[in-house]
Amino acid sequence: MPRTLGEFITTACTFDPADSLLPFTVDGVLAGWMRRSFAERLEDWPEYFTVRPRGIGMLNHFETPEHRSAAIAEVVETLAGQGVIAGWRGELVSATEGFYTTPLFHIERAATRYFGLTMYSSHLNGLTLRDGIPHMWIATRADNRPIDPGKLDNLAAGRIARGSSPFDTLLRESDEEAGIGGELARAANGAGAVRCKREVEEGLHNEIIFVHDLMLPENFEPANRDGEVAGFACLPIGEVMALLNSTPELFTVDAAVVALDCLIRRGHIGSDREDYLEIIHAMRP
Numbered sequence: 001m002p003r004t005l006g007e008f009i010t011t012a013c014t015f016d017p018a019d020s021l022l023p024f025t026v027d028g029v030l031a032g033w034m035r036r037s038f039a040e041r042l043e044d045w046p047e048y049f050t051v052r053p054r055g056i057g058m059l060n061h062f063e064t065p066e067h068r069s070a071a072i073a074e075v076v077e078t079l080a081g082q083g084v085i086a087g088w089r090g091e092l093v094s095a096t097e098g099f100y101t102t103p104l105f106h107i108e109r110a111a112t113r114y115f116g117l118t119m120y121s122s123h124l125n126g127l128t129l130r131d132g133i134p135h136m137w138i139a140t141r142a143d144n145r146p147i148d149p150g151k152l153d154n155l156a157a158g159r160i161a162r163g164s165s166p167f168d169t170l171l172r173e174s175d176e177e178a179g180i181g182g183e184l185a186r187a188a189n190g191a192g193a194v195r196c197k198r199e200v201e202e203g204l205h206n207e208i209i210f211v212h213d214l215m216l217p218e219n220f221e222p223a224n225r226d227g228e229v230a231g232f233a234c235l236p237i238g239e240v241m242a243l244l245n246s247t248p249e250l251f252t253v254d255a256a257v258v259a260l261d262c263l264i265r266r267g268h269i270g271s272d273r274e275d276y277l278e279i280i281h282a283m284r285p
Contacts, residue, residue: 006275008248012257013282015198017116023055024115026104029097033116033204041084045075068105076111085111087146092162093119106162116204119159122169123209124188125262126155128216134237137222140230152251154258166210179223188214194261195285196254208285211258237268257283
């Protein structure tokens with residue numbers, strides 16, 4: 001089997017930010033990583049940050065995460081107004097030491113890659129049988145999406161917003177993106193988590209994805225409600241595998257990792273691949 005897929009997944013999931021980025025600490029916790037050029041922008045706020053050659057720290061005089069969030073919001077809004085931070089989403093996400101810990105602060109989603117924060121998402125693999133043959137539903141992102149327009153995606157996916165949970169996010173995104181609601185969406189099974197960690201133009205994309213599988217009726221047809229999806233295709237598993245092997249770049253990086261994880265868990269990709277262990281080790285948080 002070709003090694004291109006293993007190399008793609010390794011690049012997508014195993015970047016070491018210490019090689020080229022600066023650590024960002026908050027209250028003694030490693031919160032993220034930044035490009036030096038972005039860190040230098042923060043020198044305009046000495047009342048909030050210390051910027052040194054070996055890293056950036058947020059000062060500890062904030063009484064609560066809400067006070068810290070207000071300071072971050074001031075900085076992010078100013079930098080967005082200057083054109084430094086692009087792709088404003090109007091959605092707050094939480095910066096945390098770990099998913100189940102108290103947030104360090106809340107931040108506009110568009111800024112997360114610049115600060116190199118660990119973010120969390122929920123993704124759905126939509127599966128079905130057609131004439132007894134396993135199929136997977138694949139979405140195509142709308143051309144107006146700020147990130148990865150026109151690329152192939154999982155049936156539903158979304159960032160976990162402030163105050164939400166992985167399953168609540170899954171239910172919301174399944175309804176909005178694929179028209180899966182109510183009892184059907186609640187039948188989705190949690191299937192673990194994968195990590196994507198790669199260098200991007202803004203700085204660092206560091207994301208842990210909660211993965212869910214859902215077996216759908218053979219006659220199910222998804223219907224997008226939020227304008228974020230251009231269309232859907234129900235592909236035989238063999239065709240999905242062929243696309244991942246030959247042209248994984250047609251998918252969003254996150255979707256390729258989530259789909260590949262599903263195929264491995266369900267036995268469609270086995271240990272006879274030369275890059276099997278490479279892929280397994282790369283994807284795990």
